[in-house]
Amino acid sequence: MPRAQKPAHIAMFSIAAHGHVNPSLEVVRELVARGHRVTYAIPPSFADLVAETGAEPRLWNSTLPTDDAPEDWGTELIDNIEPFLDDGIQALPQLIEAYRGDEPDLVIHDITAYPAPLLARRWNVPAIQLSPNMVAWQGYETEVEPIRAELRATERGRAYYARFRSWLEEHDMASVTDPDRLVAHPRRCLALIPRAMQPHADQVDESVYTFVGACQGDRSHQGDWQRPANRAPGTKILLISLGSAFTNEPGFYRACIEAFRDLPDWHVVLQIGKFVDPSELGDIPGNFEVYSWVPQLAILRQADAFITHAGMGGSQEGLANGVPMLCVPQAADQFGNADMLQALGVGRHLPKAEVTALTLREAVFSLVNDPEVAVTAERIRREMSAEGGTARAADLIEAELTERDGVLTDRSLVGGRRR
Template sequence: MTTPRPAHVAMFSIAAHGHVNPSLEVIRELVARGHRVTYAIPHVFADKVAETGAEPRPYTTTLPSPDDDPEAWGTELIDNIEPFLDDAIQVLPELARAYEGDEPDLVLHDITSYPARVLARRWGVPEISLSPNLVAWEGYEEEVAEPMYAELKVSERGRAYYARFIAWLAENGIDQDPDPFVGRPPRSLVLIPKALQPHADRVDESVHTFVGACQGDRAAQGDWERPAGVEKVLLVSLGSAFTKQPGFYRACVEAFGGLPGWHVVLQVGKHVDASELGEVPANIEVRDWVPQLAVLRKADAFITHAGAGGSQEGLATATPMVAVPQAADQFGNADMLQGLGVARHLPMAEADAGALREAALALVDDPEVARRLAEIQTSMAAEGGTKMAADLIEAELAKARA
């Protein structure tokens, strides 16, 4: 195979671990293949991006940062989507200036990066979405989006949001409604296992290619050692954003504290202090952060919020999961995991000590759960991952240059 001529590839994302982490190994691979990769990212993530060999292009964002209280995102649907448009409008001129005279040959972008799509069309270069979670299938609008957004679209605030979005797109020469602009990219690489995609048989694979998890070795995050002599290791983590749940962590302490043979790694995030948990038994290790993949490689069970990253890491390491979703796509992921026969979906309102303990014990002792996990782990290993993603990006570059 002929090595493609090196190109300038520009990646655009937001300051959120669940949106940046899935793309990092793809970026690292493109750099290793000789391409110059610039990565537009808020300042707080510039160092993380630089570790891949890409050139960070830091920009100023108005979105809540990973260290902000999750309540900064509000409580209503409009609270969750409006900030992305606000941020896009204010950051587009800054990003345009940052790339003036250094326009890329191809644009990669996270699903939340609206300015990237505008700029790709302005520059006349290919755009590829790197999706860190599920993508729309044929029928998605009618089955999911329209019922979800119906009330919003008739509200005063919702109408103002859509009018502003349409006007912004039109100002930038884009004659497209906001919903397909956001949800229907012309080309997409899906960085989750196909097993996690709802209605995968109805996804247009001429647009969306499932490359699966692109995890890398994560050695830079450090390792974790399983304590000698323990029979079972349980990891509890609600990810990096919606972690302000002291009551839930207390329920975990009650459920597994002192349980014979069990060791618990309890990640509580930055918004909860260990002192809020009361007396913590010796078999529970409380941390504000852990190298999650390293722990899962040695764990027997995982209580997770069912974010896309955590869900696929649980599948990749064949770890049974108790899914306690908090927001966004996590509820759908929890249902998918339960449907696959490898997890129990436990709503937060029902996640008391007894239910958590019962679910975890049942999963780790079930040979059918282990069998299903092994099957999925094998299918994931064949999906191609980082190498396939880089190959497909180079194929789009070759097409554009033909």
């Protein structure tokens, strides 16, 4: 694929959440390495992480709940979606000012960065969505319409949609007649997930969506991990992590410790997050390492099994390394991801309410000892590798730049159409 003819200013927009920032980081790092100037609009808590890629953080203040208080997201659907609209509305003036006199040539953005398409329209530049999870397929609207209808039947839901439409109209986006289309139906999208994790993948519009797979790279800056030298050859490695947000689960961690305590042929790395103190876990067996945070990818490259909450980031890291996964989802899309991994034949979905030391141990052993799981995991690992990952994502972004400049002539390079 032809490279962009000249360096460009590319602006990336996201929110202060690991599950939304992390998938884009290696793509941004690659674009910087190719000579582009990348600015990354992000709240201050993620500025250092962004700066490590070589991009310039453009700071704005967010009103979204943080990982320190995940309970602030509430329990109902409207509780989960209102904060994104509120945050987008208050962020837009900040972002306009942050880019005044330094407008980009191209906008790339996370699915939750609602101001980004509005800014691209304002600046008359292309926008590419970078989706860290599943995308819409033919028939998607029919499946979700009952949920939307239920939401619109409430006073709070009607007010949400009215406010969203008014905001879009105010900023010359009246053509987006349904606010849900802003996220679910972008003009162009790179799905930063493997095709294997996409429901109804054969019904996805390939002229809009391209699956590039896991965008991983050199994570040496996050630290390294090596299996202890005193462990016998053949000792199996188990990683246990519930991610970064829903980690206040001391009872779950105690069940994990009981499940794998002192097993001579297993070594366990347990990440407990920042809410739980190791003293709450009781006696730590000699075959366990316990940390508040671990370099997950470095461990997965050596792991034999992974107990995970089935966030999309961890799910695809497990797939990319051919590691069988026991999924104990906690919230949001994790339940669907767990079901997808089970359907693929590389995982098991263990509901949180059914977690005991016995169910954990039996599920992990059944995964690791099943030869069909190993064969399937290796096949998916190879398929993901062929999707192109970081380099392909950067190629497609550069193709958008060259097309804008009138350089690109091969229509097949950008999904079979000129836009």
